[in-house]
Amino acid sequence: MRADAAVNREAIIGAAIELLADVGLSVSTRQVAAAAGVGIGTLYRHFPTRTDLLHGVGTCLRERVDALAARFDERATEDIEAAWLAFGHEFVGLRLGRLIAQAAAFPDFFLDDAAVVERRAEAAGAIAARLDVAKRAGLVREDVDAFHFVLGASQISRPLGAAVDGLVPGWNEWLVDVYLRGLRP
Amino acid sequence: MRADAAVNREAIIGAAIELLADVGLSVSTRQVAAAAGVGIGTLYRHFPTRTDLLHGVGTCLRERVDALAARFDERATEDIEAAWLAFGHEFVGLRLGRLIAQAAAFPDFFLDDAAVVERRAEAAGAIAARLDVAKRAGLVREDVDAFHFVLGASQISRPLGAAVDGLVPGWNEWLVDVYLRGLRP
Incomplete structure (x- = not known):
């Protein structure tokens, strides 16, 4: 291109x-x-087509997850705890919550579209592999699976608005830290 | 009436x-x-007036918070940990996240309206008092204040849609537990 x-x-x-x-x-x-x-x-x-565009977006998001996973792998050899915390913050930073909420309003697409289902399974596999590394390092509880991790991280990424951010500065980063702490054994 | x-x-x-x-x-x-x-x-x-209705809603939400606080006080004498977990789940169950996100889009109302500011301060005081009890019982870190607690609990209450709930059943209650665990010392 x-x-x-x-x-x-x-x-x-x-x-x-x-x-x-x-x-x-x-x-x-x-x-x-x-x-x-x-x-x-x-x-x-x-x-x-519109569908091509939707799948273009899906592929792009999939690539962003892969990029975070690759960065985690690199960093994990040096300092697994720092790598995991960075991965968590960066994953929340993808801000998938609003997109998931919108896509979920179209179950035919969200639940049943073959390409969406396949991408979701691939992404879940990539994330599960990193969760396993974090679990072995004692940073994540055994029972945390990729879907729960993604939904939790996506949910806390949804914006509440500039007025809220002004009233309680830094609340969103605080919540990411609370979330990651809550995932520990 | x-x-x-x-x-x-x-x-x-x-x-x-x-x-x-x-x-x-x-x-x-x-x-x-x-x-x-x-x-x-x-x-x-x-x-x-429309403003009267908005303040009627605000007063109603304030009363719901007071009711949760009163229930916490009752339960806390029996079993402080169970009382705190119930308070956390019930507070998330108020589902304030969508309302806060909408209200925050009107900063004149959200940040500057005298009645809103007063109700917010009163509610924060009521919540801070219960946080203090939970802190003394070793259930909540010292640095967690009422505003952070409310924003975290409100954020995780926002619906992602029935399709998500069907795909990962119980994910929202799971996230509440992760949140409350993450608030611990």
Whole structure:
């Protein structure tokens, strides 16, 4: 892919993630193109259908999880506790909660779409492998599985609004620490 | 208040809480009256202005917090740990997260309205007193204050949708337990 095409693709996916989180799966490709600052024709060259765009977003999120997992593997050889805490904070930082809430409103897609089911199983496997490392290091209870970890981390990532952040600065990072502490044996 | 008037008032406040959580502070009194199954005239007899209705909701939530606190006080004399866990689960069960997120979108109301500020301070005092009891019993870390506790408990109460609950049954109660465990010293 040429460099400008890659930039456009990234802008489209970034805009799609924001709009899917705010508006939901009913968002139009036209809205996404406008938010990404590209023409609708450019969007269709990258993602011929709305479903292609949704799966483009899913693949991008899957890659982000893989990137966090790779960084965890690197760091874990040095300092497993620091690596696990960083992984937890970075995973919450993916801010998947709003997206999950929106996607879950469309069970045909969320529960039954074959590509979604496959990506979810792959991501769960990647996360379970890192949970196992953290469990062996005594940082996570045995009974914590990947789905629970992801839902907990995604739930606490949902924004409550700037007014809340101003009233109680840092509350969200505090909650991530409480969450990770609560996962310990 | 006559019995049927009290029933109407309760229905109006219940409908207002649901609609405020779903639609936000822009919800109309007409929508609330329809959802409560009362005429608009009945609503206006109880709450002459939209602001009166918002404060009616606030007072109702304040009373619910007081009721939880009173139950905690009763139970704490018997079994402080059970009382604290029940208080945590019941507080999350108030499901304040969606309401806080909606209210925070109106900082003039959320941050600056005198009645809101006063109710928030009163509720924080009531919660801080129970946190102190839990701290003395070694169930909560010293540095946990009422605002952090409330935001954490409210955040984890936000629904992710029936499809998620079906996919990972009981994940929300699991998260409450993780949260309460994470607050321990």
